[in-house]
Amino acid sequence: MKYSELFAKTSKQIPKDEVSVNANLLIRGGFVDKLMAGSYSLLPLGFRVVTKIEQIIREEMNATGAQEILMPLLHPKSIWNETGRWDSAREVMYQFKKGDKEYALSFTHEEILLDLVRKHIQTHRDFPIKLYHFSTKFRNELRAKSGVLRGREFLMKDLYSVHGTQKDLDKYYFEVAASYMKVFERVGLKAIQVEAAGGVFTEENTHEFQVLCDSGEDEVIYCPGGDYAQNVEIAEAKEGQQCVLGHGPLLKAKAIEVGNIFRFGTVYSEKMGVSFTDTGGKKQYVYLGSYGIGITRLMGTVVEVSNDDAGIIWPDQVAPFKVHLITIDNKQLTIDAKEIYQKLIKAGIEVLWDDRMDVSAGVKFADCDLIGIPTRLVVSKKVGEGKVEVKARNSDETGIISLDAFIKKQDY
Ligand code: ATP
Numbered sequence: 001m002k003y004s005e006l007f008a009k010t011s012k013q014i015p016k017d018e019v020s021v022n023a024n025l026l027i028r029g030g031f032v033d034k035l036m037a038g039s040y041s042l043l044p045l046g047f048r049v050v051t052k053i054e055q056i057i058r059e060e061m062n063a064t065g066a067q068e069i070l071m072p073l074l075h076p077k078s079i080w081n082e083t084g085r086w087d088s089a090r091e092v093m094y095q096f097k098k099g100d101k102e103y104a105l106s107f108t109h110e111e112i113l114l115d116l117v118r119k120h121i122q123t124h125r126d127f128p129i130k131l132y133h134f135s136t137k138f139r140n141e142l143r144a145k146s147g148v149l150r151g152r153e154f155l156m157k158d159l160y161s162v163h164g165t166q167k168d169l170d171k172y173y174f175e176v177a178a179s180y181m182k183v184f185e186r187v188g189l190k191a192i193q194v195e196a197a198g199g200v201f202t203e204e205n206t207h208e209f210q211v212l213c214d215s216g217e218d219e220v221i222y223c224p225g226g227d228y229a230q231n232v233e234i235a236e237a238k239e240g241q242q243c244v245l246g247h248g249p250l251l252k253a254k255a256i257e258v259g260n261i262f263r264f265g266t267v268y269s270e271k272m273g274v275s276f277t278d279t280g281g282k283k284q285y286v287y288l289g290s291y292g293i294g295i296t297r298l299m300g301t302v303v304e305v306s307n308d309d310a311g312i313i314w315p316d317q318v319a320p321f322k323v324h325l326i327t328i329d330n331k332q333l334t335i336d337a338k339e340i341y342q343k344l345i346k347a348g349i350e351v352l353w354d355d356r357m358d359v360s361a362g363v364k365f366a367d368c369d370l371i372g373i374p375t376r377l378v379v380s381k382k383v384g385e386g387k388v389e390v391k392a393r394n395s396d397e398t399g400i401i402s403l404d405a406f407i408k409k410q411d412y
């Protein structure tokens with residue numbers, strides 16, 4: 001992609017009410033645009049990051065045997081009345097009337113999923129069912145102050161599993177937990193699995209996936225050895241207490257919740273009458289599990305934990321491009337630079353080429369650091385014919401190598 005043709009360049013204009021690091025860098029870098037509090041457009045750069053995050057999640061969800069679908073966002077009141085959530089979740093749900101009918105915008109999909117399941121199951125042979133989708137969620141968030149970490153409209157991956165027995169649900173639940181850890185690792189984040197209370201969703205304990213970060217809204221108490229972690233909201237242990245396994249004192253830290261998994265059991269299926277005939281010929285309610293990852297929140301979390309004074313530092317796996325090619329002294333170099341650009345593309349390397357003619361080298365370098373692509377390549381008269389200057393975004397060292405050698409070194 002030529003930077004001159006990219007929609008939405010870097011900008012110095014930040015909305016006055018944006019206080020978070022993620023919104024500041026994502027808006028200045030040209031990744032997102034703010035429509036109103038808690039509502040952002042994904043611009044081409046941001047959309048590329050989100051697409052990469054989604055692909056990682058898709059691969060890991062498929063690896064658990066789950067299948068991808070897409071459910072509607074506009075829901076009739078009647079379905080929410082079946083579980084009583086039209087009233088109990090009224091504060092968070094966007095509800096409205098059109099003509100003589102009432103509707104809600106999706107804030108989650110348990111009811112819709114169970115409605116789907118009850119129309120398509122008959123016997124115990126139909127289980128387990130594992131379905132997920134990527135879609136928008138709408139939530140009337142009162143504290144929409146954390147940029148894309150807390151949108152009133154945001155992207156989520158939600159997976160639902162339906163089982164004939166609690167045992168089968170438990171087994172899959174922990175499979176998903178393990179798969180979530182792989183997702184966060186691949187995205188470039190260090191997440192910890194934390195016990196938490198179910199909030200508006202369930203009375204039971206659930207598990208959250210938290211990334212330690214000072215700007216997080218959550219607080220966790222955890223063992224540095226990894227065998228204990230609870231959200232302070234429910235924590236039984238205290239900071240400083242010794243870990244039973246001898247890893248030292250428990251620590252307390254702020255954290256961002258990037259994922260959450262729940263075992264609802266038969267709570268909703270009883271209310272909605274979702275049942276099947278078990279092996280003994282008896283009617284049995286289905287067991288439901290629900291598993292969410294905040295996609296746009298993940299993008300914001302990466303920015304919160306991976307940046308410096310100059311801008312974002314994207315991990316390789318989710319960077320919008322792999323290489324940021326900068327050409328200096330364009331007048332003399334256009335032909336050469338174009339060749340380099342095309343060679344990189346041909347080698348399968350995703351490259352953003354700052355081909356602008358009317359912009360100084362200083363501005364190009366500053367924009368490059370702000371955007372945060374992992375590898376910077378500079379082509380200039382000084383560097384010389386057929387050669388490129390290479391610098392990683394997360395290092396100060398530069399080196400000069402031939403373009404062919406650079407391409408060979410890449411491991412794609
Ligand atoms: P929180 O505790 O942060 O309000 P939640 O527990 O209500 O979130 P879930 O309903 O479990 O969230 O949603 C699954 C995931 O979706 C969360 O773990 C989080 O990553 C993401 N998420 C939830 N609310 C938002 C939001 N307002 N904006 C962006 N992402 C969100």
Ligand code: MG
Nearest residue numbers: 199208257260
């Ligand atoms: Mg939560």
